Amino acid sequence: MTDELKTIALSVRDFALPVPRTGSIDAQSGYGSSTLEGQEIHIQVQQKRAKLFSDYEAEVKMSHEFKRGGFCFQIGGRMDGLFSQGRPKIEEIKTTLNLKELLRKLSTPPQNHPYCLQLKTYGYFYWLQHKVLPELTFHLVSTRNHESEDLEIKLDIADYEEWLEHRLDELVEEAQISEVRAERRKEIAKDFPFPFENPRPGQLELIQEIEIGMENRNQLLLQAPTGLGKTVGVLYPALKEALARGQNVIYATPKNSQHVAAENAVTQFRKSGSKLKSLTVTAKSKICFKNEPLCNPEYCEYAKGYYSKVYENDLKKILNRKQKLTTQVFREIGEEYEVCPFELQLEAAQDADTIICDYNYVFSQSTFLEKIQPMPVDQEGKPNLVVDEVHNLPSRAMDYYSPALSSQSLEKIREDVQKLPSQFRSQAEELLDGCIQVIISSRPGSSKEERNHPSPSPNAFQKPQKISLSPELFIEQDLRLRQFLSYYLDSQLEIQAKDAVLRLCFYWAEFTSALDIATNPENKEFFVTYHPHATGGTIKITCCDASDQLKSCYKEYEQVVAFSATVKPFEYYAKLSGLKLDRLKTAEFQSPFSKSNRKMMIIPQISTKYSDRERSYPKVAEVVRRISSLKSGNYFVFFPSFFFMEKVLEVFQAPPGFTILKQEREMKSRQVETVLDHLRLGDVPTLVFAVQGGVFSEGVDYPGKMLIGAFVVGPPLPNFDLEREEMRKYYDEAFGSGFDYAYTYPAMAKAVQAAGRVIRSETDRGIIILIDQRFINGSYSQSMPTDWFEKSPLELVSQSILKEITDFWQSSETH
Ligand code: SF4
Numbered sequence: 001m002t003d004e005l006k007t008i009a010l011s012v013r014d015f016a017l018p019v020p021r022t023g024s025i026d027a028q029s030g031y032g033s034s035t036l037e038g039q040e041i042h043i044q045v046q047q048k049r050a051k052l053f054s055d056y057e058a059e060v061k062m063s064h065e066f067k068r069g070g071f072c073f074q075i076g077g078r079m080d081g082l083f084s085q086g087r088p089k090i091e092e093i094k095t096t097l098n099l100k101e102l103l104r105k106l107s108t109p110p111q112n113h114p115y116c117l118q119l120k121t122y123g124y125f126y127w128l129q130h131k132v133l134p135e136l137t138f139h140l141v142s143t144r145n146h147e148s149e150d151l152e153i154k155l156d157i158a159d160y161e162e163w164l165e166h167r168l169d170e171l172v173e174e175a176q177i178s179e180v181r182a183e184r185r186k187e188i189a190k191d192f193p194f195p196f197e198n199p200r201p202g203q204l205e206l207i208q209e210i211e212i213g214m215e216n217r218n219q220l221l222l223q224a225p226t227g228l229g230k231t232v233g234v235l236y237p238a239l240k241e242a243l244a245r246g247q248n249v250i251y252a253t254p255k256n257s258q259h260v261a262a263e264n265a266v267t268q269f270r271k272s273g274s275k276l277k278s279l280t281v282t283a284k285s286k287i288c289f290k291n292e293p294l295c296n297p298e299y300c301e302y303a304k305g306y307y308s309k310v311y312e313n314d315l316k317k318i319l320n321r322k323q324k325l326t327t328q329v330f331r332e333i334g335e336e337y338e339v340c341p342f343e344l345q346l347e348a349a350q351d352a353d354t355i356i357c358d359y360n361y362v363f364s365q366s367t368f369l370e371k372i373q374p375m376p377v378d379q380e381g382k383p384n385l386v387v388d389e390v391h392n393l394p395s396r397a398m399d400y401y402s403p404a405l406s407s408q409s410l411e412k413i414r415e416d417v418q419k420l421p422s423q424f425r426s427q428a429e430e431l432l433d434g435c436i437q438v439i440i441s442s443r444p445g446s447s448k449e450e451r452n453h454p455s456p457s458p459n460a461f462q463k464p465q466k467i468s469l470s471p472e473l474f475i476e477q478d479l480r481l482r483q484f485l486s487y488y489l490d491s492q493l494e495i496q497a498k499d500a501v502l503r504l505c506f507y508w509a510e511f512t513s514a515l516d517i518a519t520n521p522e523n524k525e526f527f528v529t530y531h532p533h534a535t536g537g538t539i540k541i542t543c544c545d546a547s548d549q550l551k552s553c554y555k556e557y558e559q560v561v562a563f564s565a566t567v568k569p570f571e572y573y574a575k576l577s578g579l580k581l582d583r584l585k586t587a588e589f590q591s592p593f594s595k596s597n598r599k600m601m602i603i604p605q606i607s608t609k610y611s612d613r614e615r616s617y618p619k620v621a622e623v624v625r626r627i628s629s630l631k632s633g634n635y636f637v638f639f640p641s642f643f644f645m646e647k648v649l650e651v652f653q654a655p656p657g658f659t660i661l662k663q664e665r666e667m668k669s670r671q672v673e674t675v676l677d678h679l680r681l682g683d684v685p686t687l688v689f690a691v692q693g694g695v696f697s698e699g700v701d702y703p704g705k706m707l708i709g710a711f712v713v714g715p716p717l718p719n720f721d722l723e724r725e726e727m728r729k730y731y732d733e734a735f736g737s738g739f740d741y742a743y744t745y746p747a748m749a750k751a752v753q754a755a756g757r758v759i760r761s762e763t764d765r766g767i768i769i770l771i772d773q774r775f776i777n778g779s780y781s782q783s784m785p786t787d788w789f790e791k792s793p794l795e796l797v798s799q800s801i802l803k804e805i806t807d808f809w810q811s812s813e814t815h
Pocket of ligand 1: 025302
C-alpha cells in the first residue's frame with residue numbers, strides 16, 4: 001500500500017508547528033535551530049544525566065508514519081533523553097539567554113509553542129508504540145549563567161490528535177503545492193528554449209562543456225572572458241539540469257552590484273517563454289525597516305506577531321504569485337502587512353527557481369539556505385550552485401575567518417558609549433576598559449605582572465609579532481558583555497542606529513567565536529598576530545586557507561559551476577576554493593572579439609619593483625603621456641597602490657587638452673558615478689588615475705568610447721608584511737609554492753581584471769599596456785588568458801612602441 005503513496009521524510013522540528021502559526025520573530029520563537037553554545041550545553045546535561053541515572057538514554061530515535069491524501073509522511077527525530085524506569089519520562093533540553101521568558105512562553109496555555117509540540121509529538125509517538133503515557137519534561141538552561149529550570153507538561157491525547165488532524169491536512173496541502181512546483185519545473189526543463197536565436201561564438205562551447213561536466217558529475221571551474229554571454233551561458237545548462245530534477249539554482253556573487261547580470265539573464269529566459277521565478281536576496285542590514293536589525297517583538301513591530309500575520313494574510317500565496325521577487329517587492333508587502341521584509345524572503349525562497357544572493361548566504365551563513373529547503377516531493381538530488389567571479393572566493397572566504405580586535409576601534413566606540421543614558425554609561429565604560437585591558441594583556445613579552453596590570457604603552461617592542469593566544473580571558477569578557485547586553489535590551493530604551501552597546505558586544509563576540517578554531521594547534525592555516533600602537537594594540541586572526549570550510553558548503557549542492565574571467569592558474573583557485581581536484585573539470589574560453597580590435601603590449605623596460613620605484617615614477621609618467629598623446633580619448637592608468645599613483649601624479653604632465661581624474665581612497669558610490677558619467681559624456685579626453693583591485697578596475701563596464709585604453713602599472717603585489725610572510729610559509733608547506741600563492745597569483749588576478757576593462761563589446765577598440773618586466777616572467781604570465789599571446793609573452797614586447805600604436809589607431813580608423 002505504502003508503495004503507491006509518495007513518501008515524504010520530515011524532522012520532528014519541521015513537523016511540530018502550531019496550526020495556525022502564531023508568534024513573533026525572536027530568539028525563543030522555536031522556529032529556528034539551536035546555537036552552537038546551546039548544543040554544547042545539551043551534551044553537558046546529557047553526560048551528567050548518563051552518569052547519575054542508569055536508566056537514562058540520550059538521543060533516542062523516534063519515528064512514525066502518517067498516511068494522508070496520497071502521501072506517507074515519515075516523521076523522525078531524536079529525543080534528547082529518556083528515563084525508562086518506573087513511568088517513562090521524556091526530557092527535552094532547551095537553552096536560552098532569557099530563562100524566565102522561555103519558561104513563561106512554554107507554560108502559557110494552550111502550550112502550542114513549537115517546543116511544546118515537539119515534546120508532545122515524542123510523547124504521542126511513545127504512547128502509540130508502547131501504549132504507555134510518558135511524563136514529559138523540559139529542562140531549560142540559561143546560556144547566560146547555566147541556571148536551570150524544569151517544567152512538566154501534560155499530553156492530552158484528544159487535544160494532540162485534534163492538532164494532528166489540522167497539521168496533517170496542512171502537510172497534504174504543502175505537499176500538493178510542492179508537487180505542482182516540481183511538475184512546473186520539470187515542464188520548463190522539457191521545453192527550455194535558449195533565449196537567443198543564435199548563441200554567441202564560444203557560448204555554445206561553454207554550454208556544452210557544462211552539460212558534459214554535469215553529466216560526468218564534475219565540479220566545474222571555468223575561465224570565460226567578457227563578451228561570451230557567460231551569465232546566460234552558465235545559467236542556462238545549470239538551470240535546465242536542476243529543473244529537470246524539480247530543483248532550483250543558487251547563483252552566488254561576491255557583490256550585490258553583480259546581481260543585475262543574473263537577474264537580466266533570468267529576464268531573458270522569461271522573455272523566451274519560460275515561466276521562471278527568481279528571488280534576489282537582500283542583506284538584513286540593507287532591507288531592515290528599523291535603525292538596527294534587532295529582531296525581537298519588543299523593539300520591532302515587524303517582528304511582533306510575524307508568524308501570525310504571515311499566516312492570517314496568506315502572504316506565502318501572495319508571494320508565490322510573483323515571478324520576480326526583488327527588494328522592492330518585499331519592502332512593499334512588509335510595509336503593507338507590517339511584517340519583516342527580510343524574513344519574507346525566506347517564505348518566498350522555496351518557490352524560486354533561481355535564488356540570486358551574495359557569497360555570504362552560501363559560504364558564511366549557510367543556515368539561511370538550510371531554512372528555505374522546500375518539502376521534498378518529486379525532487380531528486382539537491383539544488384545546483386553557480387559561483388560567479390570565483391576569483392574572489394578564496395580571499396572572501398579567508399576574510400570570514402579572519403576577525404581582528406583593535407583598541408583603536410574600541411576607543412571610537414567609547415565616544416558613543418559616553419552618550420548613553422546615565423544608568424548604563426559607567427558599566428559600559430567599565431566593560432570597554434576591560435576589553436582594552438584584555439587586548440593589551442595579550443601583548444607578547446608582557447610579564448605576568450604586566451598582564452595583570454597592563455598599560456597601553458607598548459614598551460617591550462614596536463613591531464607586529466606572531467603570538468599564541470589563550471582564549472579564556474576573551475571568553476570571560478564575552479560572558480560579561482552578554483550579561484550586560486541582556487540587561488540593556490530588557491530596558492525600555494529606544495535603540496538607535498549604530499548603537500554603542502550593540503557594536504561593542506557584537507565586535508567582541510565575532511572575534512571570540514573564531515578563537516576556538518583559530519587557536520587549535522592542528523589548524524595550521526590559522527595564526528594570530530599582535531600589532532602594537534599608541535592606544536594599545538590590535539590582535540588579528542588570519543586564516544590563509546579556508547578551503548576546508550568551503551568544502552563542507554558544497555555538500556549542500558548537486559552540481560557546482562564556478563567561473564570568472566581570471567581563474568588561472570586553475571590549480572591555485574581550485575585548491576583555495578575547496579573544489580575537489582579528483583572531480584574537477586577546468587576549461588578556458590577565448591574572447592569572441594577579434595584580436596585586431598585591441599593592441600596589447602608589455603613594456604618590460606620599466607621595473608616597478610619596490611626597490612626600483614623611485615626611478616620608475618618619471619618613466620611611467622612619460623610612457624603614459626606619450627602613448628595617450630597619440631589618440632585623444634579616455635584612458636585608465638591602473639596602479640599597484642595609491643602611494644604609487646600619487647607619486648606618478650606629482651611628476652605627470654597631461655597631454656594637451658586632457659583632463660586628469662583620480663580615484664580617492666574612500667569613494668562614495670555617488671562620487672564613482674560622477675567619474676563614470678564624465679567618461680560616458682566623452683566630451684573631454686580624460687586620464688583616470690586609479691588602483692588595481694578597486695572600484696574602477698573590476699565589475700564595471702566601459703562600453704564604446706567610454707574607454708579606449710588602459711595602462712596597467714606593475715602587478716599589484718600585496719605588501720611584504722608579517723601576515724603575508726606567514727601566509728607564504730604556510731603555502732610553501734601546504735602547496736610547495738609559497739611566493740606564487742601569497743603574492744604572484746592574487747596580484748595577477750587584479751592586473752588581468754584591470755586589463756579586461758577595455759574591450760567589452762565587438763565594436764570596442766583600444767590599447768592595453770602592461771608596464772613592468774615581471775609581466776614577461778612565466779610565473780606571472782601563466783595567469784594571463786591564452787588569447788593574449790601565442791607561445792610567449794615576449795610576443796607582446798615591441799621595439800617600436802609608439803609606431804605600433806600609431807599604426808593600430810590608423811588601421812582602426814579605416815575599419
Ligand atoms: S524589520 Fe529589521 S529588526 Fe525587524 S525583524 Fe526585520 S530585520 Fe529584524
